[in-house]
Amino acid sequence: MAFQNTLAFAQSLDQADPLRSYRDQFHIPTFNGKDTVYLCGNSLGLQPKAARAALEEEMTKWAELGVEGHFTGDTPWFTYHAALAEPTARLVGALPQEVVVMNQLTVNLHLMLVSFYLPQGQRYKILTEAGAFPSDQYALESQVKFHGFNPDAAIIEVAPRAGEHTLRTEDILAVIREKGSEIALVMMGGVNYYTGQVFDMAAISREAHAAGAICGFDLAHAAGNVPLQLHGWNVDFAVWCTYKYLNSGPGGTSGVFVHERHAKNPDLPRFAGWWGHDQSVRFQMKKGFIPMPGAEGWQLSNSQILPMAVHKASLQMFDQAGMQNLRAKSEQLTGYLEFLINELAQPKEALEVITPKEPSARGCQLSLLVHQNGRELFETLMANGFILDWREPNVIRVAPTPLYNTFEDVFRFGQFLAAHFQK
Known part of the structure; x- marks a missing residue:
């Protein structure tokens, strides 16, 4: 698929997503009255509404x-x-x-x-x-x-x-x-x-x-x-x-x-x-x-x-969702995330994806090696409603999971990163 770096494109993928209804079956944490961009399912998955x-x-x-x-x-x-x-x-x-x-x-x-x-x-x-x-x-x-x-x-x-x-x-x-x-x-x-x-x-x-x-x-x-x-x-x-x-x-x-x-x-x-x-x-x-x-x-x-x-x-x-269907969406979500990060055109000395490029050699997660002020970037993201995971010494783990994450989530994350690196 030829990805596009636009909100309309991300929303079109969400509209075509056969698993889109599953997001409504989870509680999404909020920030300032809006849903967070929760990209931390590799650390703690969100609560299914059926759990209670x-x-x-x-x-x-x-x-x-x-x-x-x-x-x-x-x-x-x-x-x-x-x-x-x-x-x-x-x-x-x-x-x-x-x-x-x-x-x-x-x-x-x-x-x-x-x-x-x-x-x-x-x-x-x-x-x-x-x-x-x-x-x-x-x-x-x-x-x-x-x-x-x-x-x-x-x-x-x-x-x-x-x-x-x-x-x-x-x-x-x-x-x-x-x-x-x-x-x-x-x-x-x-x-x-x-x-x-x-x-x-x-x-x-x-x-x-x-x-x-x-x-x-x-x-x-x-x-x-x-x-x-x-x-x-x-x-x-x-x-x-x-x-x-x-x-x-x-x-x-x-x-x-x-x-x-x-x-x-x-x-x-x-x-x-x-x-x-x-x-x-x-x-x-x-x-x-x-x-x-x-x-x-x-x-x-x-x-x-x-x-x-x-x-x-x-x-x-x-x-109900089927692991093969979840995997297909996961590959697309992670591929879109990778595309948006590549769009930043940052030198390897500033930002590096250390997760394999081959879809077969990765799951939902991309690990971003931030060589300069990584912790500061992580805390800025968290302070703006992006829930992610930090691992010492300088990695931000980003995990768009197919049951509840959307392509718009990934797009919003990419937009925030782009604004950060354009400063």
Whole structure:
């Protein structure tokens, strides 16, 4: 499509957008009596209007039924997580028995590392990307220390080449091949939080397995953002949060994928809890853990009903909109944003997009490296009703998300940037 830098063009794209009605299903924060330009779904997604009703339904059940809410109604609390399995599986490209919604992201990552980081002999290292999200780094560091290793020796970080901001797939694969006999686990983000780069998860999984390693991903910035085929890519495990692109509330619940070849293995090491125990005999209250088949066998405690209710409402929207339709709009929105930034004609020494240009290698987010007075620009944007995200030392992350952002949002952002750089 040939983009145009005009309000009329942006509005024409919005009028032709088959997903335009979804914006009305969200609460848009306001600034001086007008809607903000909210481009921060990669940090916290907006609140679906259906969320309050979903919460009220469970609050009413609690008020009227008390403990009997576990076994009564359309979605009893006892099996509430099971109601989320099929839409979750569709979202991440999995079989329903391969996914479960539980806990929070880093808790789930640790649970997966207990089961899948199994160092033996010289095969004890973990490969990850340099500049991974800090929580992932902390989890990996603490896990290798728990096994008695020095993180400096046990964690291999693949970094971009000199003068580049993103990783080349061939470099990742080359390191896996070179260090393969030493690698126990390849664990990376599906999308790098800082640059917005989408990694080739299928190729990485394939190379990790060829080297004899396990492969897992943190999909915090990928789930609900880019199409996923975890089962088909033969990924061993994955974890993700639901409060970013999945719009399920601050501190919301988390998702887990465990490939069926592992999910049916009761002998795999794991930290056990009673909600992961065979539900047919769970209330016999006997010792001796018998895991539920599938990813459900990694559950620890009762389902988080209130966060899950919000998530259930959000998943229904994703099912209705369709991930492929969302992806098509996302590529167009992000492409329009890139076009408007290029229209600024700023030298690389002033403003640089460090997110890959190829649509297949990025999601909703473009990361703007602002070399001069970046924090000042960010604060000026925020003070004028543009909600974005700042990451040290000098990156503004801009994420137009297809469920509620418009082409006019992107145009207004571009116009503000143009006025700023024309000063």
